Amino acid sequence: MNVLVPLPFALPLLGAALAMVSRRRSTWLRVLAPLVAAGVVAAAAGLVAAVARDGTIAVQLGGHPAPLGITLVADRLSALLVAVSAAVLLAIMLHAVAEGAAGLDGREPGVFYPAYLALTAGVCLLFLAGDLFNLFVAFEIMLASSYVLMTLVPTAERMRAGMTYTVVSLTSSILFLTALGLTYAATGTVNLADLSGRVADLPAGTRTALGLLFLLVFGIKGAIVPMHLWLPDSYPVAVTKVTAVFAALLTKAAVYALIRVQTLLFPRAHESWVMLGLAAATMIVGTLGALAHDDIHRVFSFTLVGHIGYMLFGLGLFSVAGLTGAILYLVHHIVVQATLFLVADLMQGRAGSTSLRRLGGLAKLSSFIAVLFLVPALSVSGVPPSSGFVAKLALFQAGLGAGGALAYAVTGVAIVASLLTLMAMTRIWTLGFWRPRPDDAAEPPAPESYTRGGVRVMQSVTAVLVAAGLLIAVFAGPLSAWSRGAATDLLDPAAYRHAVLDGARR
């Protein structure tokens, strides 16, 4: 049994328990929590190395053989996503610690650290889960912690948004449970590898119904248009560091689950017009929404919705090239979206507001923040030579390579959506940074209210994330090769079955 596989979620769970019992001792928490997060990064790096060496690793927790016990599977896609998520989670954790040290977070709520570590555990478990029920439990761990984080430092507005968020997430969880029960009733198993063999024998109608139900479940969790309405309502309201985690990981986790379930359980030889249609709608609605809004958090939330469409586009093509693009996009977007929200936090700290009507002249106030904003903004719009360009190029090539009117049309929509994103980012750039300060501009917070050192650490963390985004572009070659390998694995369920089921009997 490879101990590296359970480590990325066992470690933060343990850390969360420790942090929970000592949540009143803030200094101790600020040491413990980043250490645990760093441990997760180390474990994830080890996992990537192990997967690179041995290929797909399956672990049976509790020693029961494969279709019965709790299976964890680390293949190339899982290992990559665990590693990227762990790194981003560590960065946001450091940002939060620095924010606490700078005295910018008001009353430091001790419950942030345990909830954050539990969320880390949920995210890692989700990427490694080898059966549907475990996937459900991972979603619940992740979402239950997110409910707590969402309503951190409660205000009336946050309670309202938190309630919407919680109820919508719970509804999709109940639907997930329903889909799970129906799948079990139809096949008699919840193990993903076992299912991938048995679902093919089901009548076509049952298979379609189950496929659509799972699409609905992960569509709600992943904010695919028209199931996206909860996201721009709730995300912008939370504390910014929390929004950064949510935007980086929660919807991407749902996209991962969708990719996993669709490729394993409902494989198909040609593109899915349902998914491509949803992808086009998501891209257009999301990016147009970003143009309509004034609050920076809301603009970023809408671009997040729009860019989920790109990943769905890659999945909908059901080709190696398409999935490679989707995986590259996942990695790029996890990093860049976290960076954008952290920059928004810095902007708010410097200018006192996130509303574009009350911002201006930020470039003169702090040229460093301007640079920190510009790089991820160009990346998310897909301007070369950024990581966004690499991912988008892979997707466009896949779309054009697939041929057919539908694939061409959706590729066209994707290009238009990129330009719309660029417009939204340019709007923030000109209004927020270069326009002279308006008369009713927000007052920057008084310099006495925070310590310089903490702010400098916050800026450095964001700068490191910006640099990480650039590194993705620099190492696009090896990353593409790895993603291509992961995509090939995804389209070959027989190999997955072999690794999980036969590996267990050995």
Added chain:
Amino acid sequence: MSGPALVLVAVVAVLFAAGFELLMQRSLIRVVVGFMLLGHGANLLLLIAGGAAGAPPLLGGPHRGRRMADPLPQAMALTAIVITFGVTAFLLALAYRSQLLLGEDEVQDDIEDRRVRAERRRRDELRAEDADPVEEGEAEGGGG
């Protein structure tokens, strides 16, 4: 294998219908109750998925050779019950805190949505003013 009892299927259907109906209400406490009903419905569905009731979940012993109940859906239902229980407690706390902060038990409209709507109303009024300045004055007197 015989199908699941029709009564149970009907109960699941009723629980889901009632749950979704309550979920769409504005009152928070109704939303919480709706979620509870949905949770019960889903758990019952998991149990039905395990096949007909009545057989013991044991191998061997005095029941050797007899039909055995499937323990897996029962274990899953148990886990799901624990999760829904915990989340329901959280939801109740959230509803209570929400009532403390907002002073009412209703889900509010989104502030940004309200702002967009107010802006559109203002634009419509401006347009009406351009078209017929006299009528605008009357509308202002009437509307307050």
